[in-house]
Amino acid sequence: MNTTNRGTPLVEMRDISIAFGGIKAVDHVTVDLYPGEVVGLLGHNGAGKSTLIKCLSGAYQADAGDIFINGEKVEIKDPRDARAQNIETIYQTLALADNLDAASNLFLGRELVNSFGFVDETKMEAETRKIMGRLNPNFRKFNVPVSALSGGQRQSVAIARAVYFNAKILIMDEPTAALGPHETQMVSELIQELKAQGLGIFLIEHDIHNVMKLCDRAVVMKNGQRVGTVNVNEVTDDDILGMIIAGKKPAQAV
Amino acid sequence: MTDINQNPQAAGKEEGPIGRFLRATEIDPRLIGMVGALLLIWIGFHVYAELFLGGGTFLTPRNLWNLSVQTASIGIMATGMVLVIITRNIDLSVGSIVGVTGMYMGLLQVEWLPQYLGLGHPAIWIITVIFGIVLGALIGALQGSMIAYLSIPAFIVTLGGLLIWRGVAFLAADGRTISPVDETFALIGGGPFGAIGATGSWILAAIASAGVIWMIVRGRGNRRKHGFPLRPMWAEYFMAGLGVGLIAVATWVVNAYPWPKGILKQYYEGLGQEVPEDAFISHGYAYPVIILVVVAILMTVLMTRTRFGRYVFAIGGNPEAAALSGINTRAMTVKIFTLMGALAGLAGVIGSARLNSATNALGDLDELYVIAAAVVGGTSLAGGVGTIYGAIIGALVLVSLQTGMVLIGFGDGSYRKIVIGAALVLAVYLDILYRKRLK
Numbered sequence: 001m002n003t004t005n006r007g008t009p010l011v012e013m014r015d016i017s018i019a020f021g022g023i024k025a026v027d028h029v030t031v032d033l034y035p036g037e038v039v040g041l042l043g044h045n046g047a048g049k050s051t052l053i054k055c056l057s058g059a060y061q062a063d064a065g066d067i068f069i070n071g072e073k074v075e076i077k078d079p080r081d082a083r084a085q086n087i088e089t090i091y092q093t094l095a096l097a098d099n100l101d102a103a104s105n106l107f108l109g110r111e112l113v114n115s116f117g118f119v120d121e122t123k124m125e126a127e128t129r130k131i132m133g134r135l136n137p138n139f140r141k142f143n144v145p146v147s148a149l150s151g152g153q154r155q156s157v158a159i160a161r162a163v164y165f166n167a168k169i170l171i172m173d174e175p176t177a178a179l180g181p182h183e184t185q186m187v188s189e190l191i192q193e194l195k196a197q198g199l200g201i202f203l204i205e206h207d208i209h210n211v212m213k214l215c216d217r218a219v220v221m222k223n224g225q226r227v228g229t230v231n232v233n234e235v236t237d238d239d240i241l242g243m244i245i246a247g248k249k250p251a252q253a254v
Numbered sequence: 255m256t257d258i259n260q261n262p263q264a265a266g267k268e269e270g271p272i273g274r275f276l277r278a279t280e281i282d283p284r285l286i287g288m289v290g291a292l293l294l295i296w297i298g299f300h301v302y303a304e305l306f307l308g309g310g311t312f313l314t315p316r317n318l319w320n321l322s323v324q325t326a327s328i329g330i331m332a333t334g335m336v337l338v339i340i341t342r343n344i345d346l347s348v349g350s351i352v353g354v355t356g357m358y359m360g361l362l363q364v365e366w367l368p369q370y371l372g373l374g375h376p377a378i379w380i381i382t383v384i385f386g387i388v389l390g391a392l393i394g395a396l397q398g399s400m401i402a403y404l405s406i407p408a409f410i411v412t413l414g415g416l417l418i419w420r421g422v423a424f425l426a427a428d429g430r431t432i433s434p435v436d437e438t439f440a441l442i443g444g445g446p447f448g449a450i451g452a453t454g455s456w457i458l459a460a461i462a463s464a465g466v467i468w469m470i471v472r473g474r475g476n477r478r479k480h481g482f483p484l485r486p487m488w489a490e491y492f493m494a495g496l497g498v499g500l501i502a503v504a505t506w507v508v509n510a511y512p513w514p515k516g517i518l519k520q521y522y523e524g525l526g527q528e529v530p531e532d533a534f535i536s537h538g539y540a541y542p543v544i545i546l547v548v549v550a551i552l553m554t555v556l557m558t559r560t561r562f563g564r565y566v567f568a569i570g571g572n573p574e575a576a577a578l579s580g581i582n583t584r585a586m587t588v589k590i591f592t593l594m595g596a597l598a599g600l601a602g603v604i605g606s607a608r609l610n611s612a613t614n615a616l617g618d619l620d621e622l623y624v625i626a627a628a629v630v631g632g633t634s635l636a637g638g639v640g641t642i643y644g645a646i647i648g649a650l651v652l653v654s655l656q657t658g659m660v661l662i663g664f665g666d667g668s669y670r671k672i673v674i675g676a677a678l679v680l681a682v683y684l685d686i687l688y689r690k691r692l693k
Contacts, residue, residue, distance in 0.1 A: 059578055080580035095578045097571035099638035100564075108568055109579035111561050118559040126480045 228253030347415030352617025360612025394595020433611030443608030
C-alpha cells in the first residue's frame with residue numbers, strides 16, 4: 001500500500017527524544033500513522049521501540065518533541081490523557097492485575113457505575129461477556145482472577161480492554177510473543193478486522209514474517225535512532241533484516 | 255485463544271457434599287476456617303476452665319459482651335490496615351496515633367473547651383470526636399504523602415511515626431494522665447450506660463435482619479436481570495437463615511448480660527427509687543460495638559462497591575498495571591493512609607472513652623495487634639488480597655486469645671504474648687498451605 005500523501009496523519013510523533021540517566025533511549029525520532037494502517041516498529045531489544053511508544057501511551061513523557069493527533073498538537077502527560085485521545089495500548093506484559101477477574105481488568109480505571117456512584121459489577125460482567133463472546137467465544141472463566149487464566153486467555157482480556165473502548169489508535173507491543181500458532185492466527189485476524197474498521201495500529205513485532213504479513217509500513221530503530229521507514233510491499237524481508245541488524249538503509253526507505 | 259471448557263456438571267460429580275455446599279452458597283472456605291478456629295478457641299478456653307478451674311467462664315454473656323467491646327478498637331483499625339497491606343504497605347504508627355489523638359482529645363475536652371463552653375457542655379464531646387478523627391487523618395495524610403511523593407518506604411515512615419507520635423503524646427501533657435473525660439464522651443467507650451439496652455438491641459437486630467434479606471433478594475434479582483447463573487433456592491434460604499440466626503443469637507447474648515448490682519443501685523438512686531427484687535436491666539449492644547459494625551459495613555461497601563476499592567485491589571495486584579490504567583497510585587496511597595489515620599483517631603476516641611482518661615500509653619503495641627488481626631484474617635502481605643470481615647474475625651481471634659489467657663489464669667503478659675505470637679505464625683502458615691493447595 002502506498003502511504004505517501006494521504007492527508008493528515010492520525011498520529012504524528014515529531015522529533016521525539018527521551019533520555020534515562022544520560023542514555024538516549026529515543027533520539028530525535030519521527031513516525032506517523034494513518035487511519036486503517038498498520039505500522040510495524042522493529043529493532044533489537046533496547047532499540048527504543050517500546051520507549052517511543054510509551055511516550056504515546058502516556059507511560060513516559062518525552063524530553064523533547066511533539067505529538068499530533070489528527071494534525072492537532074496534544075499533551076499526553078499520563079495514561080489518562082492517552083485514553084482521552086482514544087489511544088489504547090496492549091502492553092507486552094499485558095498490564096493485568098492478576099488478583100482481579102476479567103471484567104475488573106477490562107474496566108480498570110474506567111469502571112461502570114450506577115446512579116449512586118457504585119461500581120456496577122453485574123453490568124460490567126455482562127459487557128465483558130459480550131465482548132469476549134466476539135473475541136474469544138470459548139472464554140468461560142469470568143469469575144476467577146486472571147492469574148488462573150492461560151497465556152492466550154490473558155491476552156484476549158488485554159485485547160478486549162483495548163477494543164471495548166472504541167480505540168482509534170491501537171498500540172500493540174508484541175501481542176503474539178507468548179501465544180501458540182492458533183492464537184497467533186486469531187490475533188492476526190483481529191488486526192486485519194480492526195484495520196478494516198479504520199483504526200491505526202502501531203505494532204511492535206520481532207517476528208519478521210508477521211511484519212511482512214500484517215504491516216503496511218515498517219519503522220526500523222537502532223540505538224534509539226530511526227534507521228528508516230519502508231513500505232513493506234516494496235522491500236524484501238532481507239532488506240528489513242539488514243536495517244535491523246546492520247542499520248543499512250535500502251534505497252526505497254525514507 | 256483456546257479455553258478448557260469446564261463442564262460444571264462433571265466438576266460437580268467429583269466434589270463431595272461439602273464442596274457442593276460451598277459452591278452453592280458461595281461461602282469462602284477460608285471464612286469457614288477462620289470462624290472454625292474462633293469457635294475452637296472459645297470452646298477450648300471454656301472447657302479448660304470447666305475442667306481445671308471448676309467452672310467455664312468464657313462462653314458466658316458477660317465475657318462475650320466484654321469481648322465485643324474489647325475487639326472494637328483493634329477491629330476498627332484492622333479494617334483500615336487491610337487497605338494498607340493490600341497495597342503492599344504497612345503502618346506501624348497506628349498505636350502511637352491512638353496515643354497522640356487520645357492525649358490531645360483529653361486536653362481539648364478537659365482543659366481547653368470547658369473554659370469557653372463551660373463544663374459538661376453538650377457540644378464538647380462532638381467537637382472532641384471530630385477533632386480526634388481529623389487529627390488522626392492529618393497525621394495519616396502527612397505520612398502517606400511522604401510515602402507517595404518522597405518515595406520513603408512505608409515501613410520507615412511509619413516506624414519513625416511510631417516513635418515520634420508516642421513522644422508527642424508524652425510531651426502533650428508532660429506525661430500527665432488526664433481524667434475524667436467528658437461524661438457523654440465516656441459513653442462511647444461502652445460500659446453499662448454506654449450500651450443501647452434490650453429494646454434498642456432487638457430493634458437494631460430487626461433492621462439488620464431486614465438488611466440481610468434485602469441484600470439476598472436484591473442480589474438474586476440482579477443476577478436474573480443479567481441472565482447469570484442463580485444460586486439454588488435452598489442456598490438462598492440457608493444464607494438468609496444463617497444471617498438472621500447469627501444476628502438473633504448475638505442479640506440474645508448481649509441482652510442476657512445484666513447490669514451489675516452496683517450500677518443498678520446507682521441507676522435507681524438516680525431515679526429516687528429502691529432497687530426492685532427482680533431488677534434485670536440488659537446491657538444490649540455497646541456503642542463501640544455498634545461503631546465497629548457501622549465502620550465494617552462502610553469499609554466493606556468502600557472496598558467492594560466503589561472505584562476506590564477497585565483501585566486498592568488493582569494497586570495491590572499489579573501497581574504498574576494500575577498506573578498504566580490511569581490510576582493515580584500516589585494519590586491513592588495518600589488517601590489510604592489518611593483513612594487509616596482517621597480510623598486510628600476513632601480508635602483513640604473509643605480507647606480514651608473506655609478508659610475514662612487520656613494517657614500517653616494509650617494504644618501501646620496496638621499496631622502489632624492490628625497488623626496481626628488483618629493477617630490472621632486472610633490479608634496477604636504480598637498484597638492484592640484481603641477482606642474487611644476477615645480482619646474483624648482476625649481481631650476477634652486475637653482479643654479472644656488475650657482475654658482467654660487472662661480468664662484461665664495466665665494473665666501475666668508473658669504467656670499471653672507467647673500464645674498470640676505463636677497463633678500469628680500458625681495462622682499465616684495455614685493460609686500459605688491453603689493457597690498452595692488452591693494452585
